Amino acid sequence: MEASQSEVNPNPNPNPNTNNNVNRNSIMSSAPLWPTIDGPLGLTEEESLSYSRRFYKFGYALLPWLWAVNCFYFWPALRHPSSFPRIRRYVVGSAIGFTVFTALLCSWALTFAVGGEDLFGPVWEKLVMYNLADRLGLTGWS
Numbered sequence: 001m002e003a004s005q006s007e008v009n010p011n012p013n014p015n016p017n018t019n020n021n022v023n024r025n026s027i028m029s030s031a032p033l034w035p036t037i038d039g040p041l042g043l044t045e046e047e048s049l050s051y052s053r054r055f056y057k058f059g060y061a062l063l064p065w066l067w068a069v070n071c072f073y074f075w076p077a078l079r080h081p082s083s084f085p086r087i088r089r090y091v092v093g094s095a096i097g098f099t100v101f102t103a104l105l106c107s108w109a110l111t112f113a114v115g116g117e118d119l120f121g122p123v124w125e126k127l128v129m130y131n132l133a134d135r136l137g138l139t140g141w142s
Contacts, residue, residue, distance in 0.1 A: 037076065067097045070091055071095045078095060
C-alpha cells in the first residue's frame with residue numbers, strides 16, 4: 001500500500017501550483033493603462049500628448065514649475081519606460097529640466113545665504129535688494 005501511494009504523488013512538493021513563473025507582484029510590473037495619475041477619469045492618450053507637450057514647452061518660458069506638474073501628472077508614463085513613448089519623451093525632458101532648474105536655484109540661494117558679504121566683498125551692496133529704497137532716496141518722509 002505504501003508503494004502505491006508513493007507512485008500516485010511522485011512530486012515531493014506539497015504545493016499543487018506547478019507554475020514556477022508566477023509573477024508575485026503583478027501590479028508593480030504591469031504596464032499602466034492610462035498615461036495620467038488619475039486613471040480612467042483623466043485624459044485620453046492624444047489629449048495627454050498635447051498637454052505634456054504644452055507643459056514641456058511652457059517650462060522654457062520661465063515657468064519651470066510646469067515641468068514638475070508634468071512629471072507628477074504623467075507619473076505612469078515616467079515610471080514605466082516602455083509605456084506611452086510619445087508622451088514619455090516630454091515627461092523625461094521635463095524631469096531633466098526641473099532637476100537642472102532646482103539645482104541652479106538651490107545653489108544660487110545657498111551662495112547668497114551662506115556667502116553673503118564675506119564672499120562678494122564690496123560688490124555685495126550692489127547685488128542685494130534690501131537697500132534699494134535707500135539708494136533711490138525713497139525712504140525720506142519729508
